[in-house]
Amino acid sequence: MSISAFPVAGPERIDGGSSAAPDFVVVDVETACSRVSSICQIGIVGFRNGVEVFAYETLLDPCDEFFPFNTGIHGITCDHVAGQPTFAHIHAAVDAYLSGRITVAHSSFDKGALASACQTHDRTPIETTWLDSVRVAKRAWPDLPSHRLNVLSKYLGLRHKHHDALSDARAAGMVVVRAIDHTGIELAGWLELAKQRSSPSAPKAAPVGPLKGCRVAILGASRNGVLAHWLASAGARVVASVGTTTTMLVISDEQPFGRYFSASPAYRRAEELRRQGSTIEIVGEHELRSRIGLQIAS
Template sequence: MPDDVSSAEFQSPPPDFVVIDVETACSRASSICQIGIVGFRGGREVFEYETLLDPCDEFNIFNTRIHGIAAHHVVGQPRFGDVHAVVERHLAGRTTVAHSFFDKSALAAACRQHDRPMIETTWLDSVRVAQRAWPDLENHKLGGLARFLGIAHRHHDALSDARAAGWVIVKAIEQTGISLEKWLAPPRKPGPAPTPAEAGPLLGERVAIVGEPRDGPLAHRLAALGAKVMTSVGTSTNVLIVAGGDRFTRATLMSPAYGKAEALRRAGKPIRIVSEQTLLAAIGQAA
């Protein structure tokens, strides 16, 4: 894409954040052969930039099989040094999202390789965001997240990958109510599980929770009723409680905790899987 085509994004107001994805020609991180950048403002896309690059390096067949870009595709394309100024104008001084920090390291390696200054930007890892927003998913790879969230996506195309990672951020903000500024803060580590009361209708129950941290409001409520809140599902766990509503979501069904509880049940272990509402209603503690 020519430099002047991307100039529309520099009109005010600026994007809330930009997303970058790169593809590389070989195992060297500096061998960028495609860059995709998408800007987001107010929960929608406001600009995009994409270009193929001559990586000035070899193309490994393994990489080409992944993204479909080969040496003949980049004949006559610019080198990274030629587009560095454009990339810098998109990213510098802004919040830049990448799905894992491979793209951050590749960008830094390319700057060193082509003798260009490092691009100063504030990085946000959309993998970490997804892990906090949907902790019960089995994994947080971009392809799986796109399917789970209903995002149109063509994997290992730099522009499509950048767009999908951007929508992960938008949907995570919608899901959690956590602002972009708060996503940039270090994540809070869960504290210890609460101490169980010495009496109550759940005395003797060893419970694990899916959908809420072990020190969250539900954990404290269960402990006050006598339950011992476990860090994870184990052979001594006898109840897995699904936090929230009385219906199990796709994220719950895909979670490692749910899968482990089901495996224990199939092996003959006496473990129940119930929703928060069902359990509390059964002991007369429904809200």
């Protein structure tokens, strides 16, 4: 595996030499282990008028251990990051790229990872306006069966190497560019839609059903979507997150993590509760639908 580190650009040249500032920037990170602060690669790309105007990528020493699970996703090992800078060393450059700008990320994972890394390395938080390209894609192409980045890239005909930070950042940026072209909604309009979005209220649980009494969290789908309504019709109370009283975590067929869903915070929280003695069940949507269908049939 060959991964190169790009030189850190100075703040005054973050637009790659262009005299015009980017309309938005895109960031993507890879992490070494389950701690989201363990950033081992970061990619940042700037777009103006639908065209890439700069790109920045580097490997990082995460100052943490590498889990085989994470290495299996992105291929980066401790040998790759030997002698590479830490997040503390490149914080100023990342801040110069993102601060005061519109920053796109595909899901909230990268936002949380940067915030956690700033805290871990005792650096000031990065102040930027975030835009989630997953939500943009769901509004632009609501009929797609999945809005994972690799699925979107294939659908849109984008060149993409999944779980490479720079390639992921480029792809997420092009998702926004294509969404603007497809819908006619400009960047400001997407930001306004993001501001207007409020947390959806969960449907009311049916008084009877095979899931009556269950408190169910969903991984990868809205609390007011099709899956949530189906769970509620079966008697379940759909909750916002995994907590100590949650009895089941249902993994949506459309969840954005692909086969790496076990890296999600909700899944890790459920696993932690199970280690502590909780009886919380982790089950896939398809399996649960089949199980309940059999119960109703009998």
